[in-house]
Amino acid sequence: MRHLLSTSDLTYTQAIRILDTAAEMARISEGPVKKLPTLRGRTIVNLFFEDSTRTRISFEAAAKRLSADVINFSAKGSSASKGESLKDTAQTLQAMGADAVILRHSASGAAQRLANSHWTSGSVINAGDGTHEHPTQALLDAFTIRQHLRVGTGDLRGLTIAIVGDILHSRVARSDVHLLSLLGAQVILVAPPTLLPIGASTWPVQISYDFDSVLPLVDAVMMLRVQQERMSDFFFPTAREYSHYYGLNADRLKKMKPTAIIMHPGPMNRGLEITAECADSARSVILEQVTNGVSVRMAVLYLLLAGAPSEDGEITQ
C-alpha cells in the first residue's frame, strides 16, 4: 500500500491488517507514555481545503504520537484563498519535502488526482474528497464496531448495520458501505428517496425507507449528518418532518436490540438527525469513535510510511 484513497481499493487482508495494527496502537495510547519514535524525521502535511475539526486534529495527534513532524495547511489564510491551484500547492509542499500528504478537498476525486500526478512523491491519504470517500472514517467505524460486537478481533460477519440519513451527500456512507460489506457485514441504507444517490441500488446493500421496521434488526445504527451546506435544493419538506421519519429519538431507541450501539461520524446536528438523549445515552459510542480515530490513523500512517519503499508493498512477519 502506498496511498489510501478509497476503501474500495482495500483487500480483505489489508483491511484486517489495518484494524489489527490499530488495536496495537490503541493499547499504546492507553499506556503511560503515548509517544513512539517510529516515524521520527518524517514530515506529514495536513492539506485541508475544507473545514474540519476532528479529522485534522485526529491525524495531527496520530502523526505526533508516532513522532512525525506535522505541517498544517488550511485553505483559509493561505495562498489557496488567493486562487492557487491544488497542483501549485502540492508542488510547493513537495519542494519542502513532505513524506505524506493528508488531503481534504471539496472536489470528489481530488486525492486520486494528487496520487496519480507527479506533483508529490509522498503517500497520499484521502481525508475526505467531496461526496466521494472518507476511508479513515470508515476504518474507525469498523474498528469501533469490532471492539463492541466482535471482542476486537476478526471481521464483522453476521452483523447488520443501518446507515441512516443523508446518504446522497455522505462520503462516509460510501466508504462505510464498501468496507463494512468487505468485512462481511450486512448494510441497510435508510433514507428518504431524495437523499439516496442514483446507483445506490447497485451497491452491496439493502435499501429501506422505513426506519422503524429496520430498527429491531440491526446491531449498530449509524446516523449521518444532514449536510445542509452541500444542499443547493430542497430534499425534504421541513426539518421537523425529517426528524419525525428519520431522526433517532428515545422512542426509536426502545425498538433497538439491547446490545445495539449508536454511532455518528460527527459533527452532530442535535435535534435534527439525533436527539441529545440518544447522543448522550449509554448505547452511544460516538466519543469512542473519536478516540479510535487516532489509533486507526496511527495504523494507517505506520503501514504507509514505516517500511522501506518496495514494489509490491507487502509486509513481512
Next chain:
Amino acid sequence: MSVALPAVDIARALTRIAHEILERNGGPDSIVLMGIPTRGAFLASRLAALIAGIEGREIPVGTLDITLHRDDLRLRPLRALVPTMTPLGGIEGRNVVLVDDVLFSGRTIRAALDALGEMGRPKTVQLAALVDRGHRELPIRADYVGKNLPTSKGQAVKVHLSEIDGVDEVLVENVEV
C-alpha cells in the same frame, strides 16, 4: 547446514538459565519474564514453567513487541505488529528478564529497552538469550546465555521451537558461498 544445538541441549540450557535467574535474583518474588516475539515469547513461557516447577509458584510473563522502536524500519520491508502483553502486576520496580532466541547485533535489545520504558520503570533489566552468536554492534551483553556460538557474518543462525516449527533445534547455515 548443521545442527548446533539439538533438542536435549536446548532443554538443558533452559533449565540451567531458569536456575541462574533464580539465583541471581534471590528467588522468584521480584522476577518478571518478558519474551520478545516470536520465538523469545515461547522461550519466556518455557522458562516460566521451569521456574514454576522449581519454586512451586507461578511468575508473571509478558511479551514485548519492539517493531515500532526499531531503528531499521526504513531499511527493510514493512513489518506486521504483534501483540504486546503486559504481565500481571506490570513491570514497575520489578526485575525484568528479557528473553530472546538469538543475540546478534544487539539492536533488537536496544529497541526492547526503549519499548520497556514505555511500560514503566523496572528495578533492573536482565537479558537471557538461547544463543549468543557474537558480532555486536552496540554495547550490550546477555546475563544468561544458553550457548555461545561463534559464527561468521556470512552464516545464518535459525532457532526452531516445537511450538511453531514442530521441532526443537538450533541450525547454522552458510548463506554466502
